[in-house]
Amino acid sequence: MARKSWRGSIFTCLAVVVFVVSLCPFSLWSHVLRILAEHTQLASMQAVIRSSTIYVVFQKIIGTPTKSPFTLPKCLLPAGETYNPEYAFISDLIRLRNYRPGKSNYFQKSFSRVATSSSREAQSSFLLAIKQQALGRSKVALKLLKHAAQLDPNNAVILTALGEALEKDWDDVKENNLNSRQSRVSALSVKKSSALKSSVPEENLVAAESLYARALIENPQYQKATKNQRRTRPVVEQFDQQRLKNIDQKVARFYLVPESNPGLRLVKIEHYFQHIYHSNAIEGNTLSLAQTRAVLETRIAVGGKSLQEQNEVLGLDAAFRFLNTTLLKGSSAPIEVNDLLELHRRVLSFVDLTEAGRFRKTQVFVADHTPPAAELIPQLMDELMTWVNSEEAAELHPIEQAALAHWKLVYIHPFYDGNGRTARLLMNLILMRVGFPPAIIRKEDRHLYYETLKTANIGDVRPFIRFITDCAERTLDDYLVAAYGSSVVDVRAQGPAEISLPAPTSLTPITSAIQFAPPPNFLLAPEKPTWSEMPSPLPFNTLRETSLGKGGDLPEVIYSN
Structure with a gap:
């Protein structure tokens, strides 16, 4: 019973x-x-x-x-x-x-992801893409996978599938170009053949490898992503290294331009205004390039715009002048935390004197990124500057070193305001100290700028390094076009006939062979207006600078009605 x-x-x-x-x-x-x-x-x-x-x-x-x-x-x-x-x-x-002080990391993140309508739609798009691939409709499948990745960007399976689709597209284009080159090999010269080879769109393979890396960040044990990344990574590394070598050759060509070149001088002055305009515009400043230039040249306020926005222009101008006149004078001296504080003090000098040049004292939140706690900032900033001045950082390519320092400072977020502008100043300081022109991050690239920073925050900083590489090369091309009318890398074919350039292998032998070395301050600031050149005050508030001390000290500004 x-x-x-x-x-x-x-x-x-x-x-x-x-x-x-x-x-x-x-x-x-x-x-x-x-x-x-x-x-x-x-x-x-x-x-x-x-x-x-x-x-x-x-x-x-x-x-x-x-x-x-x-x-x-x-x-x-x-x-x-x-x-x-x-x-x-x-x-x-x-x-x-x-x-977080007093809390265990165990409670910071949940163990599982809750299914949402977006993730369910992403799963449906993913399954539909698989069916389209089986039917041979690769273009349609690629669009569906991109849509699925946008809806669920943390799904390792979807990210890997999208990477495989991009990699297949790269393979198809490469094979088509190879077949075309073989069919016309008798009619092509070696130069044209190499041009066809370089026309293969490498962006798809680079994007595929980045997607595999993101998938491994989300799921480190996902074997398919591991296998795919190990296969594609060596090729992507070759692309990245070749890109940096091409930029080194452009820098060598830039050094062949004499300082007396009128085109180079004009583009330097124009880039000074663009640096200030774009760096402020990225942070939400609504002044146009023409209005920014007017404020800097005349020190007279622009009608219809807030004084705070115009003060931001003056602050960044003071920071750039301090960088040019003081920090670049002793290029061999290590960059110190106090140098960053002085840059930040000038960035916010006309906006918020209480926080200018001071670390934050409380926790802040930036979109979906939570910076380190405030009590850790002094230690982290010391470690950052130690790394910037270390032999380990010196062994990197200057663009890589500058990009990493930029990202690290933004990640720490040591100030309440002005972190992005100060990080861009630090980046350009590192570039200019080794002889590279400063890079301009344009307002139009704001979305890509923040997206690559976000990707760096979750574990893969290479997309951000590539983005900074694009910005640095674009600025360098502007200088070369102004001086030569072209940014072609072939120095022997395009450069002055009386200059012979040795084959560059790295930045060090390039700089040792320079004959026309421009001064390190690539940013050519406009001349300061005198009192006799100042226009008559307008009815609204005017800003006028009366003096600028040595070393880029803060100018005295008179507010008059």
Whole structure:
């Protein structure tokens, strides 16, 4: 009788369990099955253990991150590392993202993602894209995958599928170009053949490799993304290194331009105004380029615009002059934290004197990024400046070093306001100290600028480095076009006949062979207006500068009605 009662209890419990399970939404089981399918793809027992729930919970409790903290290009890897290395300073910085005094990292993030309408729509688009790929409609499938990735940008499976589609598109274009070149090889010269080879759109492969990296950030155990990134990464590294070599050659060509070149002098002055205009416009300043130039040249306020916006122009002008006249004079001296504080003091000198040149004292939140706690800022800034002046940073390409310093400062977010403008000043200071022209981040690229910063914050800084590379090369091209009428890299074909340039291999031998070396202050500031040149005051408030001390000291500004 007791045995029958025991069996009845078991059947009753099983019936209750089946009933409760049947009440769960079907999407839950589809999600579980998808996770199990990914789990069975893991190749080794070690990977199976690392993906288990108990291992993840244990790692979260002891505080070790389960996500890959940083993904670096080959030029940034420590010696001997070839894949997904630990880069001490940056990985430590990433770990501070969820740090809060008195709270454990265990509670900072939830273990699972809640399904939303966007993620469900993304899943539908993904499945439809798979069907379109099976039918051979690769273009339609690519559009659907891009749509799915926009709806659910943290889905490792969708990101990997989109990367594979972009990689296939790159392979198809490459194969078509190769076939075309082979069919016309008898009619093509070597020069034209190399031009065809360089016409292969490398952007798709670079984007594919970046998507694999993002997928691994979201799911480090996803084997398909790991395999794809290991396959594409060496090719992308070659693209990145070749791009930097081309820029080095352009810098060498730029140094062949004498300072007396009128086109170069004019473009330097124009770029000075553009630097101030675009750096302020990125932060929301509504003054146009012409209005910015008028404020700088006349020191007279522009009608219809707030004084705060015009004061932002004056502050950035004072910061640029301090950078030119003081920080670039002793180019061999290390950059110190106090130098950044002085730059920031000038950036906000006409806007907020109480916070100018001072670190923030409380926690701030910037969109979906939470900067480190305020009490950590002095230590982090000391570490940042130590890294900027270290041999490790000096071994990087100047553009990479400047881009990383820019991102690190924005990540720390040490000030209440003016972080972006100060970071761009630091970036250009690093570039100009080694002989590179300063880079302009244009207002039109604001969205891409913030997107690449966001990608860097989650673990992959290479898209941001490539973005800064684009900006630096664009500025360099402007200088070359002004001096030569062309930005072609072929120095021997386009440069002055009396100059012979040795084959460049890195920045150091380039600078040692320079014959016409311009001064380090590429930003040529306009001359200061005198009192006799000042126009008559307008009916509204006017701003007039009476003096500018040595070393870019803050000018005295008179407000008159």
